[in-house]
Each structure stands twice: as C-alpha cells, then as structure tokens.
Amino acid sequence: MLTVTKDSWAGYLSNFAILCGLYLPVLLYSMFRSFARTGRWPMLLRALWGYCFIAHSFVLYHYRTSLASWGGFLDGIKIADSGWDNFIPIIGGVILLVELSILLSDNLQRGLLPMKWLETLGLEKVILLILALLTVVGAGFTTFDYLYHAQHTGIGAVVVGIGVFVLDSLQLFLIYLINYFFYYINHYFLIPRIFKEKGVVYYGFAVAGCILLFYPIFVTLMSYLPLVKRMEFDRFTATTSIFSADGGGLPFMIMVLSVPVIIAYEWFRQDKELAVLEKEKTATELSLLKQQINPHFFFNTLNNLYALSITKDEQTPEVVLQLSELMRYVIYRGKEEQVSLEEEIKYIEDYVQLQQIRLHKQLDFQFEKDLSDPIPNVAPLLFIVLVENAFKHGIEPAEKPCYLHLNLRSRDGQIEFVCENAVEQASDTEGGIGLENLRRRLALLYPDRHQLQIEAGPDCYKVNLRLNAIVPHPITQSEENA
Numbered sequence: 001m002l003t004v005t006k007d008s009w010a011g012y013l014s015n016f017a018i019l020c021g022l023y024l025p026v027l028l029y030s031m032f033r034s035f036a037r038t039g040r041w042p043m044l045l046r047a048l049w050g051y052c053f054i055a056h057s058f059v060l061y062h063y064r065t066s067l068a069s070w071g072g073f074l075d076g077i078k079i080a081d082s083g084w085d086n087f088i089p090i091i092g093g094v095i096l097l098v099e100l101s102i103l104l105s106d107n108l109q110r111g112l113l114p115m116k117w118l119e120t121l122g123l124e125k126v127i128l129l130i131l132a133l134l135t136v137v138g139a140g141f142t143t144f145d146y147l148y149h150a151q152h153t154g155i156g157a158v159v160v161g162i163g164v165f166v167l168d169s170l171q172l173f174l175i176y177l178i179n180y181f182f183y184y185i186n187h188y189f190l191i192p193r194i195f196k197e198k199g200v201v202y203y204g205f206a207v208a209g210c211i212l213l214f215y216p217i218f219v220t221l222m223s224y225l226p227l228v229k230r231m232e233f234d235r236f237t238a239t240t241s242i243f244s245a246d247g248g249g250l251p252f253m254i255m256v257l258s259v260p261v262i263i264a265y266e267w268f269r270q271d272k273e274l275a276v277l278e279k280e281k282t283a284t285e286l287s288l289l290k291q292q293i294n295p296h297f298f299f300n301t302l303n304n305l306y307a308l309s310i311t312k313d314e315q316t317p318e319v320v321l322q323l324s325e326l327m328r329y330v331i332y333r334g335k336e337e338q339v340s341l342e343e344e345i346k347y348i349e350d351y352v353q354l355q356q357i358r359l360h361k362q363l364d365f366q367f368e369k370d371l372s373d374p375i376p377n378v379a380p381l382l383f384i385v386l387v388e389n390a391f392k393h394g395i396e397p398a399e400k401p402c403y404l405h406l407n408l409r410s411r412d413g414q415i416e417f418v419c420e421n422a423v424e425q426a427s428d429t430e431g432g433i434g435l436e437n438l439r440r441r442l443a444l445l446y447p448d449r450h451q452l453q454i455e456a457g458p459d460c461y462k463v464n465l466r467l468n469a470i471v472p473h474p475i476t477q478s479e480e481n482a
Contacts, residue, residue, distance in 0.1 A: 019091075022060060022067070026052045026095060053099050057092025064088060127183070131176040139169040142231060171227040178218045182251040185210060187262050190255070207255050211248045315357050322354050330381065338377040341410060345369065348387055352404070355391050363395065364403035371410045376469035379445045383408075383417050385438045386463050390421035394461055398424050413470035420462040 020027060029052040060067065143165040147157055190210065195203040222228055305323060309316055329347050333339050349367065356363055387406070395402050402422040409416045442450045442465075449468035455461075 023056070023091070023095070025056055029053075053096050057088055057095075060088045060092075124184075124187075127180065131173065131180060135169050135173045135176060138172045139165050142168045142172075142227065146230070168227050171225050174225070175222055178222065179250065179254060181214070181218075182210070182254045183258050186255045186258055191259065191262055195259075207252065210255070211251050215248050215251050319354060319357055322350055326350055326354065334380050336380055339380045340377055341371065341375050341408075341415070344378060344380065344383060345408065348384060348406070351384060351387060355395075359391075359396065361395075361398075362401045364401070364405075366404075367406040367408075369408050371408070372412075375410055376413050376415065378415065378467065378469055379441070382438065382441065382467075383419075383465070385435065386417070386419040386465065389435060389463075390419055390461070394421040394423040398422060400424065413468060415467040415469055417465045417467075418462065419465075420460065423457075423459060423461045 029048055143161055146164050146168075147161050150160070186207075190203060190206050194206045305316070305319060326347065329343070333343065345367075352365060352367075356365070387404075390404055395404060400422075402424075403420075404422075405418075405420045407416075407418040407420075439452065442452060446467055451464070451466040453464040455464075
C-alpha cells in the first residue's frame with residue numbers, strides 16, 4: 001500500500017476499495033456468518049468457509065497476471081524486493097490466521113473444546129511455543145536456500161539437509177531467545193520492580209539502561225553465528241555499529257509494546273485468582289450452613305421419636321424406619337449440589353407424614369404439584385425449611401384444627417413453591433435460624449435468580465419462593481454480534 005498510494009488520500013482510498021473488492025467473498029461471509037449458522041445446510045456452510053478463507057487466495061494468485069493489469073495498481077506493489085506475487089499469499093495467510101483464532105476463541109468460550117491444558121501453559125510457554133514454530137519454519141527456508149545453492153542431490157542431500165536444518169534451528173532459536181530476553185526481564189523485573197514501584201520516569205531510564213548494557217553484547221555474539229554470515233543478515237553484518245542496523249530499536253519496541261500485554265495478562269490472572277478464592281469462600285460458607293441445617297433437623301425428629309416411645313405407640317417401628325430414610329436423604333443427598341425435584345417432593349411428603357403421626361391432631365394437608373418436562377434439578381433441602389417452619393410456629397402450638405397447603409409448579413426451568421399454614425398467634429420472628437440460613441443459601445446458590453416473599457397475617461402465614469433453576473449461559477462475542 002505504501003508503494004502505490006503515492007502519499008495521497010485518493011490513492012490510498014482507491015487501492016483500499018480495490019482490495020475490498022478482491023476479498024469481497026470473505027467480507028460477505030463474515031457479515032452473514034451468524035445468519036448462515038442458523039441454516040439447514042451445514043455442508044454448504046463448510047464449502048463456503050473453505051472457499052472464502054483458503055481457496056479464494058489461490059484463485060487470486062492463479063489469475064495474478066490479469067489482476068496486475070486490472071486498474072494498474074498491483075503491478076506497482078513490491079514486497080521485500082521479491083515481486084508483488086507475495087502480496088496475495090500474505091493477505092490470505094493473515095486472514096486465515098485471524099479466522100482460526102476467532103473460531104478457537106469462540107469454541108473455548110462455548111466450552112466445545114476440552115482444552116484445559118491451554119490454561120496451564122501460561123503466557124511465557126505460549127510465547128516460547130510460537131518462537132519454536134517460527135524457528136522450524138525459518139530453518140526450513142534457510143535449509144532449502146542452502147541446498148538450492150549447494151546443488152546437493154540424492155541421499156547426500158537428505159543427510160546434509162537434516163544436519164543443516166538442525167544447526168539452523170539451534171541458531172535461529174538462539175536469536176529468538178535473545179530477543180525474548182528483553183521481554184522476560186521487562187515482565188519479571190522492570191514492570192513489577194520499577195514501573196509499579198518507582199513510576200514511568202524510572203522505568204524509561206531502566207529500559208534505556210537495559211538496552212545499552214545487554215544489546216551490544218548480544219549483537220556481537222550473533223554476528224559470529226555461521227547462519228548470520230551465510231544468509232548475510234544485513235541487520236547484524238552490514239553495519240559497523242555495535243547496536244546493529246536498527247540502533248537498538250527492536251528491543252526497545254519489544255519492551256514498550258509488551259507493556260499493555262503484560263499488564264492485561266496480570267490483570268486477568270489476578271482476576272481469575274480472586275474468582276477462585278470467592279468460589280472457595282462460597283463453598284465453605286455453604287458447607288457451614290448445611291451443617292447448621294442437619295443438627296436442627298436431628299433435634300426435631302429425635303424429639304418426635306422420643307414422644308412416641310413414651311406413649312409406646314404401635315407406630316414407633318414405622319416411624320423409626322421413616323426417620324431412617326429421612327436421615328439418609330439429609331446426610332447423603334444433602335451433600336450433593338443438585339438433586340431431582342421428584343426426590344425433594346418425596347422427602348417433603350415423608351416428612352409431613354412423620355409429623356402427622358407424631359402430632360395426633362387434625363390437619364388439613366394438601367400438596368398440589370404441577371410439573372412440566374423437562375423437570376429441573378434443584379439444590380437439596382431448600383423447601384423443607386419452609387415446611388419445618390410451618391409445623392414449628394403454626395401447627396404444633398395450635399389448639400384448633402389447622403391446615404398446611406403446599407403448591408409446587410415447574411415450567412421452563414422456573415420453579416414456584418408456595419407454603420401456606422394456619423397460625424393462631426402472630427410470631428415476632430420469621431422462622432429463626434432456619435429461615436436465615438435459607439436466605440443465605442439462596443443468595444449463594446441462586447444469586448439474582450430467586451424471589452422469597454413472606455405474607456404474615458393474623459391467622460395465616462404464607463411464603464412464596466420462586467427459583468430460576470436454569471443457569472444463564474454467558475453470551476459469547478459471536479452471539480452478541482448476532
């Protein structure tokens with residue numbers, strides 16, 4: 001672009017428009033990819049993707065001669081003095097790499113790729129892997145150049161080629177490591193020790209001092225490498241300066257341009273650590289709340305059994321068996337993060353039956369259920385707290401006939417549980433420790449996805465609990481664009 005625009009806005013904009021025309025299929029596919037994904041022709045979608053991001057550049061390259069004369073702009077492009085034929089492959093390669101990066105990022109966000117090992121690599125290992133890949137590619141080019149000029153043939157060419165490739169790889173990787181050194185010292189010394197603690201002025205002097213101290217030594221060492229002399233790298237050989245042809249500009253750019261990358265990486269790393277700590281804190285708090293629930297239930301049920309044993313009731317063995325089943329559910333299923341809604345319903349029904357045997361009083365009990373498929377899972381031991389409150393504060397102290405009406409509805413992941421019971425005297429407290437724990441558990445397990453409404457009347461106590469049992473899926477960038 002710099003070659004053909006002639007430093008004019010007209011030339012720049014006209015060539016930009018021509019480039020957009022050449023890669024119009026890629027632009028159109030990118031614009032309508034969200035719409036295309038909703039279609040019913042997956043094979044056609046894959047074919048379009050393959051043409052736009054792979055085959056289209058080959059088509060342009062095949063017709064490069066006619067394209068060069070079209071508009072008279074491509075014939076003026078020179079890249080590295082090797083002809084404008086490099087122009088189209090470079091653009092096509094960059095577009096393909098960007099597309100693959102977007103697809104990889106999108107699939108990782110959606111959880112479609114089980115690539116947890118990427119999280120363990122870290123920024124440094126990723127950089128070293130990229131340098132190793134560049135080393136292999138570069139050594140391949142230098143080896144091909146050596147064999148082409150040396151004119152080796154047969155088995156000897158293979159043996160010599162392998163040896164040259166290995167030696168060139170070691171020398172290229174050493175050159176890359178020398179440049180990586182400036183990034184490394186910038187990341188782990190200059191930024192945390194100078195930039196953060198002393199400020200940008202001290203950091204600027206530290207960068208200059210680092211380049212002045214180390215770069216001349218590295219340039220001198222690299223100038224003695226056989227690969228540098230054989231390939232005639234002008235940056236290290238065609239100059240009498242100990243700072244090479246760039247005058248120290250390359251390490252300066254590496255250190256300065258890596259600052260925002262390093263800061264962003266450290267911010268994401270610290271944010272992830274804080275999220276892990278918050279998750280551990282939440283898990284610990286939930287465990288303590290469950291430990292408070294279990295003893296409370298133990299005390300209630302053991303009191304029930306004690307009352308039956310004193311009267312030598314014939315139902316005592318049945319009650320012991322039911323109590324065993326209830327305690328098994330509390331101890332074992334109560335540890336789970338999620339249980340089925342049917343299990344919670346059965347647990348509530350068994351608990352109410354046990355309470356009716358113990359109380360020996362008239363109770364109008366109704367439990368209406370309206371469940372639609374798919375029936376969601378819920379956190380265990382949520383609804384039972386409301387039922388326990390109804391017996392403890394309303395039904396047990398009542399002298400008149402009383403009632404307990406339960407209503408449970410589930411539709412599209414939305415759960416509504418209504419617990420209504422009779423009371424003879426309004427209570428000053430709202431359920432004590434049981435209801436407090438319920439509020440805290442709801443805040444931890446269903447943040448911004450629950451509603452707890454309490455209506456306390458003179459002869460009625462009603463609690464309405466609504467849950468959104470479906471965890472909201474994080475919106476990816478592609479979904480947001482769609």
